Amino acid sequence: MATRLAFIGLGIMGTPMAEHLVRAGFDVTGYNRSPAKTRRLVEAGGRAANSIEEAVADADIVCVMVPDSPDVREVLAGTGGVFDTARPGTLVIDFSSIRPDVSNELWHQAKAKGFRLLDAPVSGGQAGAVNATLSIMVGGEVADVEAAQPVLQAVGKTIAHVGPPGSGQTVKAANQLIVAGHLELLAEAIVFLEAYGVDTRKAMTVLGGGLAGSAVLNQKSEAMLTRSFQPGFRVELHHKDLGIVTSAAREAGVVIPLGALVAQLMASLKAQGNADDDHSALLKLLERLNGRRS
Amino acid sequence: MATRLAFIGLGIMGTPMAEHLVRAGFDVTGYNRSPAKTRRLVEAGGRAANSIEEAVADADIVCVMVPDSPDVREVLAGTGGVFDTARPGTLVIDFSSIRPDVSNELWHQAKAKGFRLLDAPVSGGQAGAVNATLSIMVGGEVADVEAAQPVLQAVGKTIAHVGPPGSGQTVKAANQLIVAGHLELLAEAIVFLEAYGVDTRKAMTVLGGGLAGSAVLNQKSEAMLTRSFQPGFRVELHHKDLGIVTSAAREAGVVIPLGALVAQLMASLKAQGNADDDHSALLKLLERLNGRRS
Numbered sequence: 001m002a003t004r005l006a007f008i009g010l011g012i013m014g015t016p017m018a019e020h021l022v023r024a025g026f027d028v029t030g031y032n033r034s035p036a037k038t039r040r041l042v043e044a045g046g047r048a049a050n051s052i053e054e055a056v057a058d059a060d061i062v063c064v065m066v067p068d069s070p071d072v073r074e075v076l077a078g079t080g081g082v083f084d085t086a087r088p089g090t091l092v093i094d095f096s097s098i099r100p101d102v103s104n105e106l107w108h109q110a111k112a113k114g115f116r117l118l119d120a121p122v123s124g125g126q127a128g129a130v131n132a133t134l135s136i137m138v139g140g141e142v143a144d145v146e147a148a149q150p151v152l153q154a155v156g157k158t159i160a161h162v163g164p165p166g167s168g169q170t171v172k173a174a175n176q177l178i179v180a181g182h183l184e185l186l187a188e189a190i191v192f193l194e195a196y197g198v199d200t201r202k203a204m205t206v207l208g209g210g211l212a213g214s215a216v217l218n219q220k221s222e223a224m225l226t227r228s229f230q231p232g233f234r235v236e237l238h239h240k241d242l243g244i245v246t247s248a249a250r251e252a253g254v255v256i257p258l259g260a261l262v263a264q265l266m267a268s269l270k271a272q273g274n275a276d277d278d279h280s281a282l283l284k285l286l287e288r289l290n291g292r293r294s
Numbered sequence: 295m296a297t298r299l300a301f302i303g304l305g306i307m308g309t310p311m312a313e314h315l316v317r318a319g320f321d322v323t324g325y326n327r328s329p330a331k332t333r334r335l336v337e338a339g340g341r342a343a344n345s346i347e348e349a350v351a352d353a354d355i356v357c358v359m360v361p362d363s364p365d366v367r368e369v370l371a372g373t374g375g376v377f378d379t380a381r382p383g384t385l386v387i388d389f390s391s392i393r394p395d396v397s398n399e400l401w402h403q404a405k406a407k408g409f410r411l412l413d414a415p416v417s418g419g420q421a422g423a424v425n426a427t428l429s430i431m432v433g434g435e436v437a438d439v440e441a442a443q444p445v446l447q448a449v450g451k452t453i454a455h456v457g458p459p460g461s462g463q464t465v466k467a468a469n470q471l472i473v474a475g476h477l478e479l480l481a482e483a484i485v486f487l488e489a490y491g492v493d494t495r496k497a498m499t500v501l502g503g504g505l506a507g508s509a510v511l512n513q514k515s516e517a518m519l520t521r522s523f524q525p526g527f528r529v530e531l532h533h534k535d536l537g538i539v540t541s542a543a544r545e546a547g548v549v550i551p552l553g554a555l556v557a558q559l560m561a562s563l564k565a566q567g568n569a570d571d572d573h574s575a576l577l578k579l580l581e582r583l584n585g586r587r588s
Contacts, residue, residue: 100490122504123500123501123503123504123505123506124503124504124505125505128504128505134504135500135501135503135504136500137497137500137501139492157503158499158500158502158503158504159500160493160496160497160499161493161496162492162493162496162497162500163490163491163492163493167490167491167492167493170486170487170490170492171487171492171497171500171501173486174483174486174487174497174501174506175483175501175505175506177479177482177486178479178480178483178501178506178508178511179505179506181476181478181479181552182475182476182479182506182508184475184551184552185471185472185475185552185553188471188548188550188551188552188553189468189469189472191548191550192464192468192471192539192542192543192546192548192550192553193464195546195547195548196394196457196461196464196542196546197461198433198456198457198461198464198465199454199455199457199461202454202455202456203454203456203465203468205452205454206417206430206431206452206453206454206456207417207429207431207465207468207469207472208452209417209418209429209452210416210417210418210422210428210429210452210469210509211417211418211419211422211469211473211509211510211513212417212469212472212473212509213508213509214472214476214507214508214509214510215504215505215506215507215508216505216508217472219505248486248490249486252486252489252490253489253584253585254482254485254486254489254584255580255583255584256482256485256486257478257482257555257559257583258475258478258479258482258552258555258556259479259482259486261551261552261555262552265551286549289549289551290547290548290549
């Protein structure tokens, strides 16, 4: 019999991930707060549930992909949540990007109630979810990571067990620090090059071929050059993640000068009304700082 | 008859580039201020000259690879320099990384004296020079870029004509802005991850596979993890380049917040006695800022 899998949170990341799990042979039941979002999963061969309880009742494995720490807390530890309604022993894989300390606290709750919990945040964005090429940074116990491998490999390409519970979130925080910084540096380079009238498309090619090359340059420079900022990954969410990074760094007594500055810039971009733009809209903020258009 | 080529400046970049040009069939005569450095070129089948005049006397093309703006000015426009001693009409390819305004000024001088000058700074470091996989950002006139192709293709992999004279230097400045930022962000991520005790090697693998991936992460994370900071590319030179970036940005009225901050950090690293370390030693500075060892 196919492994029964519940998938909670069918947004722009969760939906393609759940579809890949159906294709990999899992028996997937999806739940989403807005029920309309279960449609694509059902079309792909999965089933829709009307509550968390219904989704997890017979599940061997529960996957979670929701936006923020309070959402994960509610889904797992809230009334009618996973810890209330799933069978003890169930393996829970949380793909959400949340605070490492919350992740760790939920692991202890899970343990006390007989559940096995992994934090498994992902990088690679919507394209990575659609193509099943996500990077997955996994924190948790070795045996649980082993048990999760068929699920992880159905949605990701680079999978690494980086340490004990919460470690996946710590690495994801570092990921978001680097990505935000790379976006801002690319924006600064582009505005600088445009001011000097060089051929920016050719410049991107040659920059991408040398030590300045990056996934951000490959995936985001065209959006910046053409000022196309529909998400993708929203400023709102990256701002949330940079709050996680700066808090976690502060709690560990770690000074991160560039991280702190780019967190301020992302916060300003959000404050100026660009919460729903793609995070590559850091270019917009920079143009404003430079007294240029928009 | 083979094209006669003079190569001025046989340092850690110039020597492997000149060797590749010999292998590509050019008749290469090298000159270096410290004559001992011509030895490897001679072993590879080139010749050594005792002066710029001797090197360029019969040259069809002159290549230059020296550290800084004053060096290029001296080699090209100084007494006994290229403009004094080479045959008018000679194509001069300047691979050095210097100020765009100096490059542009030298182009006008070259033009007035009947020479053809390209600015062609490179990215890819010593490894790129040794493997002939440099990225080359070329500024100058179309016909001159065409004429230079056999030389450029013998030492580089990604070659882009990015605009009029000086544009190559502008793109190189942007390259150095991005690279310095990427190094600092990687250092911040590593110090943060170490503080939380995650498996940093596995973390590098998974970060490198996602949107945080970069050439800097691929090429420099091992040096940072093991604190191995022998150059490579020296702090002294990257500090020089960040002076070029911040001046050129200021002159164009462009605000670059992350670029400005990382320029300060690189300046501090140099001031603290690390001028001769590899630029990945930004990690050392960060450890000091964090009250950690070194």
